[in-house]
Amino acid sequence: MKNIAVIYGGNSCERDISIITALQALEAIDKKKYNVFPIYWNDSFYILDEYKNVNAYTDGGAPKGKKVFFQEGNLYALKKNKVKLLGDIHCALLCTHGGKGENGALQGFFEVQGIPFTSPSHIASGIGMDKALFKMICKKLTLPVLPYGVVNECDSDEILERIIERLGFPLIVKPANQGSSIGIGVSKDREELKEKLKTAFYYDSKVVVEKALTDFKEINCACLRKNGNIYPSTLEEPVGWQEFLTFEDKYMSGGKVTKTSAKRIFPAQVSESDKVKIQSITTKIYQALGCKGIVRCDYLIDKASECVYLNEINTIPGSMAGYLYEDKGFYLKDILDIIIEDAIKESKDIKSTGFSSKVLQYYSKNKANACKVSVKNV
Numbered sequence: 001m002k003n004i005a006v007i008y009g010g011n012s013c014e015r016d017i018s019i020i021t022a023l024q025a026l027e028a029i030d031k032k033k034y035n036v037f038p039i040y041w042n043d044s045f046y047i048l049d050e051y052k053n054v055n056a057y058t059d060g061g062a063p064k065g066k067k068v069f070f071q072e073g074n075l076y077a078l079k080k081n082k083v084k085l086l087g088d089i090h091c092a093l094l095c096t097h098g099g100k101g102e103n104g105a106l107q108g109f110f111e112v113q114g115i116p117f118t119s120p121s122h123i124a125s126g127i128g129m130d131k132a133l134f135k136m137i138c139k140k141l142t143l144p145v146l147p148y149g150v151v152n153e154c155d156s157d158e159i160l161e162r163i164i165e166r167l168g169f170p171l172i173v174k175p176a177n178q179g180s181s182i183g184i185g186v187s188k189d190r191e192e193l194k195e196k197l198k199t200a201f202y203y204d205s206k207v208v209v210e211k212a213l214t215d216f217k218e219i220n221c222a223c224l225r226k227n228g229n230i231y232p233s234t235l236e237e238p239v240g241w242q243e244f245l246t247f248e249d250k251y252m253s254g255g256k257v258t259k260t261s262a263k264r265i266f267p268a269q270v271s272e273s274d275k276v277k278i279q280s281i282t283t284k285i286y287q288a289l290g291c292k293g294i295v296r297c298d299y300l301i302d303k304a305s306e307c308v309y310l311n312e313i314n315t316i317p318g319s320m321a322g323y324l325y326e327d328k329g330f331y332l333k334d335i336l337d338i339i340i341e342d343a344i345k346e347s348k349d350i351k352s353t354g355f356s357s358k359v360l361q362y363y364s365k366n367k368a369n370a371c372k373v374s375v376k377n378v
Contacts, residue, residue, distance in 0.1 A: 002090040004034045005075060009041040012099025013182045017318050019057055022095040024319055028332040037075060045069060073114045091340050092117040094316055098179045102316050103129035116347035118339040120315045124289040128315040131208045132176045138310055141288055143281055146309050148210040153201050163209050172212040173197055175204035186212050217301040219268050221278050222321040223286045224294040226338050230286055232279035233324035237268035277308055292346055293339045296321040
């Protein structure tokens with residue numbers, strides 16, 4: 001059996017959603033095929049005594065359990081200054097949403113450990129998390145995004161005024177590195193814009209200011225890779241009651257957490273041409289960023305112009321977006337199996353970065369002139 005570390009928690013605003021995703025994954029994963037270690041991340045890593053009990057995460061304070069750590073691909077337990085080997089980890093199933101769990105930091109950690117993991121690389125994850133950087137990449141790839149500007153907390157009023165002049169109202173304000181609609185707000189005038197910026201800057205020092213659509217559909221499309229082939233999902237249309245989907249719309253009224261909900265239309269009611277276009281764009285961005293695992297791209301369709309816009313990418317989507325493949329006969333258990341095996345296979349295919357050189361031998365033979373050796377061309 002393969003040892004799988006299911007990583008969840010973290011310190012982001014989306015910690016609670018991470019816990020839900022992990023509990024769903026732990027319930028669905030094939031336990032005849034995988035030996036599972038549920039690992040809660042809260043500054044350090046822990047295996048909790050009551051990890052299945054949701055109340056263990058809501059009672060306040062740190063959940064009780066044993067501290068564990070990774071070293072050279074192995075998982076160890078640490079208790080009373082004693083170290084115990086729990087097993088070598090074949091793959092880390094990342095259920096971490098937002099913050100360092102999705103922005104490339106945790107991915108970089110597992111890359112250094114040499115442990116395969118089920119999300120895009122640290123580079124692709126960083127691009128996906130930063131809305132400003134992601135939109136810039138999309139424009140370079142000629143993918144459709146709404147007109148936008150970027151405002152930093154230290155920027156002058158003049159920069160914001162230029163954005164207002166170029167885009168006009170209404171505007172939607174988004175912290176560049178947050179997810180799940182956290183810190184997002186729509187402004188119809190300068191006074192509202194100041195208030196929305198104040199809220200957004202609470203969560204991030206960089207904010208995306210984007211032209212807001214007034215009558216639109218939101219469409220979601222997932223994408224994953226199996227045996228080297230990329231498969232976009234069936235489209236869904238989440239339905240919110242606000243000018244945009246709030247955190248509560250997404251996670252406290254069904255939507256992405258439960259399988260059935262009056263808050264989503266599945267399959268989405270879009271034209272065949274829009275369906276093909278959205279699935280094509282999703283596949284293109286998946287390939288361009290060199291993604292692995294399952295991602296979900298979110299789109300906006302302007303009802304007036306019928307234009308399709310790529311809004312953002314989620315490199316670790318809630319509930320692993322497994323529900324978007326159920327009509328094709330793939331359930332969460334199958335999705336987990338696909339992304340775990342794909343991550344393990346990719347790690348075996350990584351080319352060696354070793355390179356043999358005689359620089360150190362040369363350096364040791366010229367100790368007298370060591371301080372004069374130049375490395376300016378390295």
